[in-house]
Amino acid sequence: MPITPPKSHVPFMSDSDVVDRVLRHIAAGTTDRGTEVWQEPVENYQSEDRLAQELSVFKSLPTAFCPSIALPKAGDYIARTAAGTPLIVTRGHDRKVRAFKNACRHRGAELVAGKGCAGAFVCPYHGWSYGLDGALLGIPHQDGFPDIDKLANGLVEVTAIETKGIIFICQNSEQDEANLHAHLSGVPDVLAPDQMIFAENEIIVEANWKLHLESFLEGYHIKATHKETFFPFGYDNLNVIEFSGPHARVTFPFQRIETLADVAPEDRQVSDKLTYLNQLFPNVVLAELSHHRTLGILEPLGTDRTRIKTYHLTKSETVGDKDTVLKTAARDLEFVNGTGQTEDIAMVSGIQRSLNSGANTAFTFGHFEPAIVNFHRELAERL
Ligand code: FES
Numbered sequence: 001m002p003i004t005p006p007k008s009h010v011p012f013m014s015d016s017d018v019v020d021r022v023l024r025h026i027a028a029g030t031t032d033r034g035t036e037v038w039q040e041p042v043e044n045y046q047s048e049d050r051l052a053q054e055l056s057v058f059k060s061l062p063t064a065f066c067p068s069i070a071l072p073k074a075g076d077y078i079a080r081t082a083a084g085t086p087l088i089v090t091r092g093h094d095r096k097v098r099a100f101k102n103a104c105r106h107r108g109a110e111l112v113a114g115k116g117c118a119g120a121f122v123c124p125y126h127g128w129s130y131g132l133d134g135a136l137l138g139i140p141h142q143d144g145f146p147d148i149d150k151l152a153n154g155l156v157e158v159t160a161i162e163t164k165g166i167i168f169i170c171q172n173s174e175q176d177e178a179n180l181h182a183h184l185s186g187v188p189d190v191l192a193p194d195q196m197i198f199a200e201n202e203i204i205v206e207a208n209w210k211l212h213l214e215s216f217l218e219g220y221h222i223k224a225t226h227k228e229t230f231f232p233f234g235y236d237n238l239n240v241i242e243f244s245g246p247h248a249r250v251t252f253p254f255q256r257i258e259t260l261a262d263v264a265p266e267d268r269q270v271s272d273k274l275t276y277l278n279q280l281f282p283n284v285v286l287a288e289l290s291h292h293r294t295l296g297i298l299e300p301l302g303t304d305r306t307r308i309k310t311y312h313l314t315k316s317e318t319v320g321d322k323d324t325v326l327k328t329a330a331r332d333l334e335f336v337n338g339t340g341q342t343e344d345i346a347m348v349s350g351i352q353r354s355l356n357s358g359a360n361t362a363f364t365f366g367h368f369e370p371a372i373v374n375f376h377r378e379l380a381e382r383l
């Protein structure tokens, strides 16, 4: 079934329609196919200049920073780099989320690291202090700065948007709000306030961020790469692939989806029958797994290194008591993050090591990899 990505933000299909499409593919031995073959120059994974341009694209868009529930209370904060910029993202007493450059206005020291809860941000270097709204509150021995305009020396704010259970950051202050909201309109509603973060982790992958992202966006590799992990439960090269503006959703069905053939469309529960992999353009993966959700954020640390920050959340439609929900979610995570993830990282790191060999001047993405083709096209258009 050939698919052409729409330019507008059409919503993804209903669960029942996805099931129908998967069942038709199973019967026919087919999969969703793109219409185009794409050649991506290897140089684009190696070039510092290209990475700098890509980071400008990151900054120009609202990119996911964390789930809303990572900052439940006033004063909760998370400090981390996004597109290379050290940021503090915090919730104010007015419940509004704000993002600031993590740089003191005196001499630029980082105010906080990691995560925590604070009443104010006090610089560890000389003690200048800032409110949760970024206002400069206090300067020790202020008579040493006779002309300072405190109002003009608050923390430098960047745009934070909280929607669909996610906090997004946009670092380019020139972007108008309508554009930001248009970009976010295609983001699916996956995260809800009653979900719990039951685990979070950060790993460094020794590979270009795009190589890592590509490993999520097709099911053509399931049989070869995940022979004993995912493949025994899934299918060889069988995906439903959809687009909503620049964002994509790739469906990975489990074999038990076949039990839904005789179930009425309105009664079809897909939760443990498939995985939805949403790519929030450009650098974020939001996965809907059997018993949990993950929000994974890819942060390039160089052309050949990527930090993956992942939040693991329980599902919203929780059945049973909190302990059971947490235990099921943790088991689910073990299955996905165990060997499955290791297998992908091994492939991706191997590609990174081969880049300089000269074996390839371009990589070819074929008809089974349309989500990757769409990603590269979207990225190229924005550079
Ligand atoms: S650098 Fe922050 S108070 Fe001096």
Ligand SMILES: [Fe+2]
Pocket: 215, 216, 221, 225, 226, 340, 344
């Ligand atoms: Fe994989």
